[in-house]
Every structure is written in structure tokens, then in C-alpha cells.
Amino acid sequence: xxxxxxxxxxxxxxxxxxxxxxxxxxxxxxxxxxxxxxxxxxxxxxxxxxxxxxxxxxxxxxxxxxxxxxxxxxxxxxxxxxxxxxxxxxxxxxxxxxxxxxxxxxxxxxxxxxxxxxxxxxxxxxxxxxxxxxxxxxxxxxxxxxxxxxxxxxxxxxxxxxxxxxxxxxxxxxxxxxxxxxxxxxxxxxxxxxxxxxxxxxxxxxxxxxxxxxxxxxxxxxxxxxxxxxxxxxxxxxxxxxxxxxxxxxxxxxxxxxxxxxxxxxxxx
Amino acid sequence: xxxxxxxxxxxxxxxxxxxxxxxxxxxxxxxxxxxxxxxxxxxxxxxxxxxxxxxxxxxxxxxxxxxxxxxxxxxxxxxxxxxxxxxxxxxxxxxxxxxxxxxxxxxxxxxxxxxxxxxxxxxxxxxxxxxxxxxxxxxxxxxxxxxxxxxxxxxxxxxxxxxxxxxxxxxxxxxxxxxxxxxxxxxxxxxxxxxxxxxxxxxxxxxxxxxxxxxxxxxxxxxxxxxxxxxxxxxxxxxxxxxxxxxxxxxxxxxxxxxxxxxxxxxxxxxxxxxxxxxxxxxxxxxxxxxxxxxxxxxxxxxxxxxxxxxxxxxxxxxxxxxxxxxxxxxxxxxxxxxxxxxxxxxxxxxx
Ligand SMILES: Cc1cc2nc3c(=O)[nH]c(=O)nc-3n(C[C@H](O)[C@H](O)[C@H](O)COP(=O)(O)OP(=O)(O)OC[C@H]3O[C@@H](n4cnc5c(N)ncnc54)[C@H](O)[C@@H]3O)c2cc1C
Ligand SMILES: Cc1cc2nc3c(=O)[nH]c(=O)nc-3n(C[C@H](O)[C@H](O)[C@H](O)COP(=O)(O)OP(=O)(O)OC[C@H]3O[C@@H](n4cnc5c(N)ncnc54)[C@H](O)[C@@H]3O)c2cc1C
Numbered sequence: 071x072x073x074x075x076x077x078x079x080x081x082x083x084x085x086x087x088x089x090x091x092x093x094x095x096x097x098x099x100x101x102x103x104x105x106x107x108x109x110x111x112x113x114x115x116x117x118x119x120x121x122x123x124x125x126x127x128x129x130x131x132x133x134x135x136x137x138x139x140x141x142x143x144x145x146x147x148x149x150x151x152x153x154x155x156x157x158x159x160x161x162x163x164x165x166x167x168x169x170x171x172x173x174x175x176x177x178x179x180x181x182x183x184x185x186x187x188x189x190x191x192x193x194x195x196x197x198x199x200x201x202x203x204x205x206x207x208x209x210x211x212x213x214x215x216x217x218x219x220x221x222x223x224x225x226x227x228x229x230x231x232x233x234x235x236x237x238x239x240x241x242x243x244x245x246x247x248x249x250x251x252x253x254x255x256x257x258x259x260x261x262x263x264x265x266x267x268x269x270x271x272x273x274x275x276x277x278x279x280x281x282x283x284x285x286x287x288x289x290x291x292x293x294x295x296x297x298x299x300x301x302x303x304x305x306x307x308x309x310x311x312x313x314x315x316x317x318x319x320x321x322x323x324x325x326x327x328x329x330x331x332x333x334x335x336x337x338x339x
Numbered sequence: 340x341x342x343x344x345x346x347x348x349x350x351x352x353x354x355x356x357x358x359x360x361x362x363x364x365x366x367x368x369x370x371x372x373x374x375x376x377x378x379x380x381x382x383x384x385x386x387x388x389x390x391x392x393x394x395x396x397x398x399x400x401x402x403x404x405x406x407x408x409x410x411x412x413x414x415x416x417x418x419x420x421x422x423x424x425x426x427x428x429x430x431x432x433x434x435x436x437x438x439x440x441x442x443x444x445x446x447x448x449x450x451x452x453x454x455x456x457x458x459x460x461x462x463x464x465x466x467x468x469x470x471x472x473x474x475x476x477x478x479x480x481x482x483x484x485x486x487x488x489x490x491x492x493x494x495x496x497x498x499x500x501x502x503x504x505x506x507x508x509x510x511x512x513x514x515x516x517x518x519x520x521x522x523x524x525x526x527x528x529x530x531x532x533x534x535x536x537x538x539x540x541x542x543x544x545x546x547x548x549x550x551x552x553x554x555x556x557x558x559x560x561x562x563x564x565x566x567x568x569x570x571x572x573x574x575x576x577x578x579x580x581x582x583x584x585x586x587x588x589x590x591x592x593x594x595x596x597x598x599x600x601x602x603x604x605x606x607x608x609x610x611x612x613x614x615x616x617x618x619x620x621x622x623x624x625x626x627x628x629x630x631x632x633x634x635x636x637x638x639x640x641x642x643x644x645x646x647x648x649x650x651x652x653x654x655x656x657x658x659x660x661x662x663x664x665x666x667x668x669x670x671x672x673x674x675x676x677x678x679x680x681x682x683x684x685x686x687x688x689x690x691x
Contacts, residue, residue, distance in 0.1 A: 083491065164471075168463060196491065199471035204427075204459025213542050214427050216456045232546070237425060238361045238451050240550040244426075246543040257606065299468030299504040305490070305497045308631075315645060315654075315661035324664070324672035331644070331662060331673065332680050335621070338642055338659070 071124030071226060073115040074175055074185040075148070076206070077108040079132050079139040080196045104139045107191030109146075109261040110254040114221060115189050116147045116262065122226060125149040127178060127185070131159055131170050137277050144272035145264040151275065152178060156282040161295035164197070168205025169292050174285045175210060186226065188212060188251045200253075207251035215244065216253045224248075342481060342502040351505035354380040355415070355443040357434065358389045358406055359453055361425070363398030365405055367518065367561065368449030372511060373409040374519030375476055376447055382478040386412040388443070392433045394423040407524045414527070415441065419534040421541065424548065425453050428541050431460040433534050438465060440532065443506045445484050447476075450510035462508050468501030469508040474515050474635070484509070489612060494631050514560045514616040514639065559608065564590035565619045565640075567610055568598060569633075571626020571647060571666055575603040580670040581625065587677045593617070595627050611636035625666035629654025646670075 081100045104112075115126045128143040130136050131154040140151035154174045162170065175188060188210070193200035200216075207214035215233050219241065222232035229248045234241050236255055264272070282290055291297060318334055356376045359366040373389060380387035389406030393399035395418050406414045417433040434457065438446065446461075448454040450472050462469035474496070475487040484507040487498045501507040559565065566588065568581040578594070585592035594604040596611060610617055612632040618639035625646045627633060634657055637643065645658035646666045655661045662669070 164459075164469065165463060165466065198490075199469075200455050201459040201462070201469055201471060204456060205463040208431075208460050208463035214456070214460065215543075216427075216459075217452050236452055237548075238359075238366065238453055240548055242424070242548055243546040244543055245546055299466070299501050300470060301468075301500045301502055302497050303485075303500050305495055307494075308489075308496055308635075314656055315643075315658040317650065317655065317661040317663060319663070324668050325676065327662065327664065328669065328672040328676035329680075331660070332676050334660060335642070335644065339621070 071118060071122040071187075072183050072185045073118055073124065073126045073187050073189065074178060075108070075112050075115045075126060075128050075143070075189040076171055076191075076202070077112065077128055077130050077139060077143060078105045078191070078194050079103070079130060079136040080105045080194055083195045102135070102138065104142055105191055105194045105196075107193055107195070107254075107256055109191075110256055110258055111189035111191050111252070112143060112146060112148065113259045113261045114252075114254050115187070117259070118187065118221065118224065119149075122224065124186075125182075127152060127182060129154065129171065129174055129178065131155070131162075131167065131174070134279075137279075140277050141272055141275075144275050145269045147262065147264055147268050150182065151277045153277050153279045154282075154285055155279060156293075158282045158287075158290045158293045161298060162293065163298035163300040164199050164201035164205055165299055166293055166297035168202050168209055169297060170282070170285070170287070171202070172206050172209035173287045174280060175206070177280065177285045180286075184249065186248045187231070188249070190251065190253045192217065192253050192255055203251060203253040210251070213246045213250040214253075215246065215250055217255050218252050219255045219258050221252070342483060344503055344505070348503075348505040351442040351444040353385045353388055353443050354383070354445045355388045355390055355447070355506070356411070357446065357448040357454065357457070358391045358402050358414075359449055359451060360391065360393050360398060360402045361453070363396075363401070365402050366449055366451060366453075366513070368451060368454075368511070368513040370405070370409045370521075371513070371516040371518055372447045372449060373406065373411060375511070375516045376445075377410040377519065379445060379476060379478055379484070380412075383444075383482060385444070388413045388415055390415045390434065390437060392417045392422045392430060394418065394420045403529060404526055405521075407526050408521050409519055410522075412527065414529045416529050416531050417534050418531065419536070421534060421536060421538060424545050425456075426541060426543050426545065427456055427460055428543060429534060429536055430457050431464060432536060433532075434461050435464050436535070437532055438506060441530070446506040446508045448508070448510050450512040454510055458508060458510050465506070467504040467506060467508060468499075469510070470499045470501070471510050473509045473511050476509065476511070483507070489635055512616050514618045517618075517639075559591045559593055559610070560615045560617055562591035562617065563619050564588050564621045564623075565593055565610070565617050566590050566623045566625070567593040567595065567627060568604075568625050568666070569595040569627030570597050571628075572598075573626070573667065575601070577667055578603055580667065580674070584623070584670055584674045584677070587674045587681070590619075590621075595630075595633055624654060624658070625670055627654055628652050629657065
């Protein structure tokens, strides 16, 4: 079985600071991590490989430093890593990102064989759009299964897969054909720790690095800023509410304070 | 980037709202979007249309009626048994065909699991821009849609345009926009369009559907009164105090993200940027500091009461009423006092 997992390197948002004057994100010194949602996809891919045999290829589009995330994925057990990096990709919105990633998956198909399943995370913690998974599926004409909570029976011969999918108000049990694209819901599994063998292998592993041209992209106007229909025009800080809370100091005991608070609320309601 | 709308897009006109129907029920976010879509359409001087996709029957008829009651000028309808339960393939085809045929300039969808699944496919098929999880929509001086969304967990906002492609697409989370008033109105013009698919064309089959248990399906987003606890409550057992106060008020309860991460409350109770957006009449936050990611989920509340030991806690910057005290001691007293005070009549007054 060949499985491709799309992972994105993101700034560790818990440590992001916004510059108070310029309103820009202060990225310097902020550590980067694999988008936490993507680990659920990676773990699910590794489980499928362990069960059915085959290889897991991790793919990311990003700056050269995104290689760190790929190496991390290798230490966690992935077999092969592809970094798609080129200045043409700068400023991609989700449409341009899905174009680049779909092209790279096309090249992966040519070079290493066609994937049975392409995995993505539910969303990222920085762009947070949840649009790239459906975008890749549409461009590769794969059936899309989003918000998957469980992978059920996989019939490699019959080319079918069953999954449980979170939908509004319940869970759908779906059956569809392979190949398909799956975005995994969070909390559906627990990322394994890599083995020492994986860590040693990862240290020696070659990460495949492709430019736009290497990935078979001829029309670079579909990439980056030029290939992005959305335009970010303004970034600004939310305006604070002008007045502060009315701090009520009821002084007395908790019981008396509670009654006084309720009195205040009824007056305001 | 400058606006240079290609000639063939200039015919794209009118504002559309995708009406999400799930097992015969319209998702309330669709009405919220009709309210917002009405404002945009009026500013642009164009029509507001609702798009209903579903099987023939009462659920779909009701969705059409409600579309008009919540302010649409017309409706587009694709009626087909294949649209009974959501599957990406037939829904994407139906919506894409409608867009290509009737050419709207703006298309809004709820940022639900269904809406996000569908919007991503439709936008990629149409090769147009899609702005996710908007909190504010406006029409610019050159009549473009200015879609504003929080970034980096709400610490900043950005305004995104789709200048040179049509339609301009956006998803909006439930409860971000206000619910408009419902007015009894006759059903107006309904434009029907065929799906043009048979079951054999659809690869994905639904084997079964398991509805959520009532308990796990907390109606937090739509509750009139919400009580929430944060890390200030210090221990799992103290969340009983939050549930008890909510019980006394007939309210829903929730929590901040670290509380959920500790496993003190389930994930569907988390309020904020990465949890639920709420819009209650009364929100009581106990032991919550008021981080920006929490704030963006509760700002729509009419009246926010904060209980916190730290008088400098950021929550007091946006709460309406603050009380500087130990929530662990204060919550039981508040529950008791509410129980004493609340005759059914008074409860109506506070929440209604
Ligand atoms: C503040 C901000 C707001 C933005 N708003 C929008 C917007 O409204 N509309 C829009 O079109 N673009 C928007 N963008 C651009 C968008 O974030 C980028 O296109 C980004 O490359 C991918 O989108 P995402 O992070 O939202 O990914 P998501 O769609 O949330 O990611 C889903 C999954 O796709 C995969 N994936 C995503 N990116 C990569 C990658 N580079 N390499 C490998 N796998 C990947 C991962 O598996 C991920 O879990 C915004 C960017 C920023 C910084
Ligand atoms: C990408 C991202 C997304 C996020 N999304 C969310 C989200 O959706 N929702 C969310 O809530 N957070 C979210 N967060 C986390 C957010 O930044 C804060 O860390 C979080 O909201 C803080 O939770 P808290 O207020 O419960 O805890 P703390 O910040 O630890 O605050 C505890 C408060 O309790 C007070 N206190 C202490 N003891 C008492 C007492 N006995 N009685 C009364 N008060 C007391 C303290 O003064 C303090 O103000 C997100 C963060 C990131 C980076």
C-alpha cells in the first residue's frame, strides 16, 4: 500500500507574539512544529502501512527549513519524505497550495508509484481554513472524505474503503473507492513515539527536494501570489471595547455578594 | 493587487446563501447568513437568493418557505432523491452547476462540517477564492466583498478580497452573525434546476448514519444563558460548581481550552476560537483570564459577567460586570441565591 501524508510546518502558536506597534507576527525565535492536526493523519497512515504493508511518503510545501518537519516525520516512522520548495510558491492561498501539492503528488505517482490514500489534517493552526484537503482531492479527482473519525475495512483488491465520518448531528458510515483523500479528525488516535531504528534511519535518510519545475509544474502563474485568487489587503489588531467592566465590590459575605450581583443583573436585563 | 475583473465575470450578480438542510432541518447558521446577505444585497442593490438542495418532500418545502421568511427575494432549488443525505459528489455538482448557470457575485456558506466540505470542493472546481471563518462582511467602495477573519488565534484580524474572480466565496461560523427577525411571507420565485446524476454516477455510498446521543449534542452555541469555568477553578471536581449553577439557571455550561485539554470537560464544551462561538443573553465566566482566543468566541454575548481573583485580568476589559473574588467559594453562593430568586417568571425575564 502506498500512502501520501501532507504535513505543514507551522509556528508553535502557543509562543507567537504580535508586535505591538507594527501588528506583524514576530516569527523570530518562534519554534516550528508539525501542524498538530497532521499527526493524527500520519499516525493513521502508519497504522494502515503496518497492517497492509507498503510505504508512507510525507510531503510538505514550504521554505527549505520545512525539511525539519519532514525529518521529524521520518523519526516517527514515515518511510520517505518529499519537500516541495521554490520561491514561486511564496504567498500561496489555499487554491494555489492545493495546485502545488496536487502537482507534487502527480510527480510522486510517476516516481514512486500511485498512492492508495492521500491523507491531510483537518486544518492547520495558522491558516486554519480546512480548505487544502478538499482542494487537493478536487484537483486529483479523488473522492474526498473529510472529518474522518475512524478508518474501517480496507479492501485493497476490491479497491474499496469504509470510514466513519463526523457530520452535523451524527456519524456517517461511508463506503467509497480507492484511491481517495482522507482528512483526519483530531483526537482519533495517539501519535506513536518513533523507535530508535527509525531515528537512526531518519538521520541518514535523504529528503527528496523538488522545485516547481522538478514537480512537473510548467505554468508557474498558477503558483504563489499570482495563482491566488484571494488577496490579503489589511492586517490589523482588534479594537478594544472602550469601557471596562463595572467592577462591583459587594464587600460582604459570599451569600450577600451573590444576592447583590443578581440584583445588578436583573436591573441590567 | 488591483481589481481588474475579466469581462466574462462582469455578468455575475446577486448574493447567494447556501441553505444547509440536514435530515429535514435547516441549520440556523443559514438564517444568520440570510440576515447578513440581506445587508450586502441591499448595499449592492441586487437580489438575495437562498440555494436549497434536497429531495422532494416536506423538509425541502419548509426550507424554501423559511428562506423567504428570513428575507430572500428568490430561491434556487435542486430537488432530487440523491440529495437526501449529504455526500460531497452530488452536492458539489448541484451547487457548481447552479453557480455556472445563474452566476452570483457572492456565495456564503456556514462553516459547519458540511459547509466546509462543500465550499472547499466548489471553490476549487470554480477556481475562485474562498475566505474561511469570516467574522465580518462588508461591501467596499468599489463594490468588492471585504471579508474579515481572525488570524493567529484571534490576536489579529485580516481583511481578504477576491478581486478578479467570481463568485466571491466565504464561510462563516454559526453564531458569529446575529439571527435576523423571521417575517411570515409568501413563497416567491423559485428557480428549479436538475441535478443530472443517477446513483451509479456517485462513488460514495452511505452505509448508515448514527445520530449523536442527546447528551453529547450540547446546544451550547445556541443557548441563551451560558456558564463557563477556566483554570481558576483549579481542579476537576470544581467543575461540578459550574454545572450546578448552569442547572439552576436552565443554562448550558462550557469551559476554556486548557480545561478541555486537561480532560476536565469534553471537547464539545470548549468555547472560543478553536471551540464554539456563543451568543447568549448572559454569559458567566468563572476563573477565566479572558485570552484573545477565548474572547473572540464570546464577544457576541449581550451581558458578560466575570468572576476572577485578579482585578487586572484581561477579561475585565470586555466583561460588562466584574466581581473580584474566589470563584470556588462564590459559585455555590451564586447558585443558591439564583435558586432562591428565580421564580419561573423571573427566569423568563433574565433569559428571554
Ligand atoms: C492569517 C491567514 C489567513 C488566511 N486566510 C486564507 C483564506 O481565508 N483563504 C485562503 O484561500 N487562504 C488563506 N490563507 C492562506 C493559507 O493559509 C495558505 O494557503 C496555506 O498554505 C494553506 O492553508 P491552511 O494553512 O489554511 O491549510 P488547511 O486547509 O487548514 O490545511 C489542511 C491540511 O492540508 C495540508 N496542508 C496545508 N498546507 C500544506 C502545505 N504547505 N504542505 C503540505 N500540506 C499542507 C495539511 O495536511 C493540513 O492539515 C491565509 C493565511 C494566513 C496566514
Ligand atoms: C491557536 C490557539 C487557539 C486557542 N483557542 C482557544 C479557545 O478556543 N478557547 C480558549 O478558551 N482558549 C483558547 N486558547 C488558549 C488561550 O490562549 C488561553 O491560554 C486560555 O483561554 C486560558 O484559559 P483560562 O482563562 O482558563 O486559564 P488561565 O489563563 O490560566 O487563567 C486563569 C484565571 O483564573 C483566575 N483565577 C485563579 N484562581 C481563581 C479563583 N480561585 N477564583 C477566580 N479566578 C481565579 C486567574 O486570575 C486567571 O485570570 C487558544 C490558544 C491558542 C494558541
